[in-house]
Amino acid sequence: MFLPTTVEEVERLGWKELDVILVTGDAYVDHPSFGVALIGHYLLSKGYRVGVIAQPDWHSGEDITRLGRPRLFFGISGGNVDSMVANYTASMKKRKTDDYSPGGIGGKRPDRAVIVYSNLVRRFFPKVPIVLGGLEASLRRFAQYDWWSDTLRKSILLDAKADLLVYGMAEKAVLQIAQTLEKTKDITSCHGIPGTVFWTSQRPENGIELPSFEEISQDKSKYAKATALLQFWTDPYRNVLIYQKQDNRYVVQNPPQLPLEQEELDRLYLLDFERRTHPYYARMGTVPALEMIQFSITAVRGCYGMCSFCALTHHQTTHVLSRSIDSIIEEAKMLTKHPDFRGTISDVGGPTANMYNSKCQRRETQGQCKKFCLHPAVCENAKVTHEDYLELLEKVKSVEGVKHLFVSSGIRHDLILMDKDADRIIKKLVDFTPGQLKLAPEHAHPKVLKLMRKPPAELFLEFKRRFESLSKTLSKKRYVIGYFIVAHPGESMHENDYLKKFIQRNLGYHPQQIQIFTPSPGTLSTAMYYTGIDPITGEEVFVERSLKHRNKMKQNVNTNG
Structure with a gap:
């Protein structure tokens, strides 16, 4: 079944009110590959009444208020991708298309959607708890480098003025939040739930402390250190609390939830998904992302x-x-x-x-x-x-x-x-x-592959040779297509020329699957881009930051000569 998106749908279900309202930057596609649908159906299966507001107009309160006030909380997500990645190309140009919007039309989600939606909810429902989730919130939960503004930004939890953040695959955490609020009506009682992030004015008594926002702003090596610490210690089996001082507050990450048991995962994906775009949004056109994964x-x-x-x-x-x-x-x-x-x-x-x-x-x-x-x-x-x-x-x-x-x-x-x-x-x-098996060798130069943590290009060639040879013995025309990234930290024009010659010698065609590296929030590569340091080894890394030269790298790989 579809989760309701209008008051009329709520009434048809015989519900008097909603317990949870989920807000997303994607169109509402009722498919388990879309986070809001997955979380919504999971909560529904546990007895909670859940509604969805997808791609609300952020210039007015008409959309955000159409389902009324939820009994427990608003859950806010930017969608399946970070809104800045969705809205801008790797050349920093505004996208005209969006695979997660009806008709593939861009512009239906705001920049920094999680912050915008959170502020919108706070304006019209000032006392309702706001819980952030999804990829955008998860990767921006601590202070992070933001490529689009070329600045360090504080935790999205603080920027959005939200009450709580869930990170990772959040089914267990969201359910525990709902159950806790049911009993206490107090969002601060959720501060101990695994898989959540909260803020406090008190320094935690134990845990791993990351370099503060002030420290990483003054010393890029401290940012690299914070990235490495976060990657290593964020693990459900280490069970470690992590925190970071930002101005006069502390952003505190509880240990992750343990992964779902196999039986739980089995039940989750067998819930009653429509595998269609909700009619409210389908009337505006098909959602391209659904066509590939329906x-x-x-x-x-x-x-x-x-x-x-x-x-x-x-x-x-x-x-x-x-x-x-x-x-x-x-x-x-x-x-x-x-x-x-x-x-x-x-x-x-x-x-x-x-x-x-x-x-x-x-x-x-x-x-x-x-x-x-x-x-x-x-x-x-x-x-x-x-x-x-x-x-x-x-x-x-x-x-x-x-x-x-x-x-x-x-x-x-x-x-x-x-x-x-x-x-x-x-x-x-x-x-x-x-017809084509798509693999991602990503690059060919050993130095760049080392920084990417990808296997040697020779293994890609060996697999390609064996796959295509065995295809012939089976009388089938099957080919291996390679995906590549240019302008990744560590790549200068020397390494770029190496990649170009590798493609010319070994592929015999100019691949269309070449993308320019985008420093998206939270990754090791983005830390390399910002700091010029490999967070794992501490080694200095060359970084090409000029948009002109980054574009030139893609053009170079795609041209003859």
């Missing part, structure tokens, strides 16, 4: 790839959680009954599909160690069970009504190549590839 299935959460530029480590964490095969098959059967389904499941995976059912005794008992699991080489403890994933794909493909099944999620080719049955696994992947 009939996809999430099989796994988390990723221990720990790429420097990726936000997943800070949001879904390195702890891999996999659903049961039975649950995924049940979801596939549900898809075949959907009125829009035409026989194709576009993806079964997650952040990294072939991490399905992978285990690490060290990570799952003591937390992520200081080493990177896959860099500079695959750790012997990063166990991968490709057999389980291949069995999953075969069983889903055999579900009556499923004509085609593809793997569109990220694949770590270095994990496949280390498997003793690599060729057999690759052959199976050929069967689930819709």
